[in-house]
Amino acid sequence: MSADSSLTFDPRQALEHAASLCERRGTRLTELRKRVLEIIWNSPTPLGAYAILDVLRDDGRQGAPPTVYRALDFLLEQGLIHRLASLNVFTGCRRPDSFHGGQFLICRDCGQVDELTNPTVEELLRAEAACRRFEVLSQMVEVLGRCPDCQRGAKARDR
């Protein structure tokens, strides 16, 4: 029952956290950027840029792709979201305080994502890079598979 403040799962909490982080850093979490972050956090599964754009338009706001991509770029720079390259989607970061490479379990069937934070993996990769004199800028780990729910679902259908 730990209230680990370094892990965020609740949209509202994530937004507050993001706001205070940006304030501390002197960067501007504008209305648009905040709204995009909110849209991402409100979604049960990661969203693509155009899905986010659709929600913005439902808001009544005008917008085109660059509107979204610029907001996403900002949020990525601030480490508030991650991009899942294998799916071209974006998901809220649960540990926005410390910059880190993303590690994800991605369900092929339902699209839900679980963010891992295994420091050993990160260190091993850093070590591999170091012994090749390779300078690491970012890491990303994406494990594709099936979540427990979807395994059960598939088994049920098999009967």
Place this chain on the structure above:
Amino acid sequence: MSADSSLTFDPRQALEHAASLCERRGTRLTELRKRVLEIIWNSPTPLGAYAILDVLRDDGRQGAPPTVYRALDFLLEQGLIHRLASLNVFTGCRRPDSFHGGQFLICRDCGQVDELTNPTVEELLRAEAACRRFEVLSQMVEVLGRCPDCQRGAKARDR
């Protein structure tokens, strides 16, 4: 000077290896598929689908995007190539015998790629997945950074 048969670096060797693998498996490495694999292996850096298509057209062969994507799908299924999701490019697999998730060091500046094969990383991720009852289908690790050459280049330019 080891002749480690499990590691392929030479295009010709890779093609022969691929051919014998497919024969053993009863899958068909057709002319087109073989040519696409050759194009990928001949390139010093990973290629995008449309770059491959350009080479095919230079060959005089007719072709459209599906031509390439279908060949790539086959090669991916056979584990003969990997896809680098962060760059939308494809690179030859150096260990096509054993199916495995890709682990790559990708140079941001020159685009060159080094394939890692760290079993501990793979095991750690499998363990993380297992304790969450997550069934792993594939893994991908992409470390973005700068290769030694490009670090030197940048430093030289800085002077």
Place this chain on the structure above:
DNA sequence: CCCGTTATGTTATAAAGTAACAATTGTTAT
């Protein structure tokens, strides 16, 4: 050789991302 299967050709279109410039808003210095 016939027939079902697999592979390739072809056209069209969807989806993802960016370039370039205009308009607006925020910030700073006077």
Place this chain on the structure above:
DNA sequence: ATAACAATTGTTACTTTATAACATAACGGG
């Protein structure tokens, strides 16, 4: 306050990446 500058957002147009759908051709076992 307000001019001047910087940062953000709006807008149009376009590029790159990928797939759907259907036609044609090649292959492989009876």
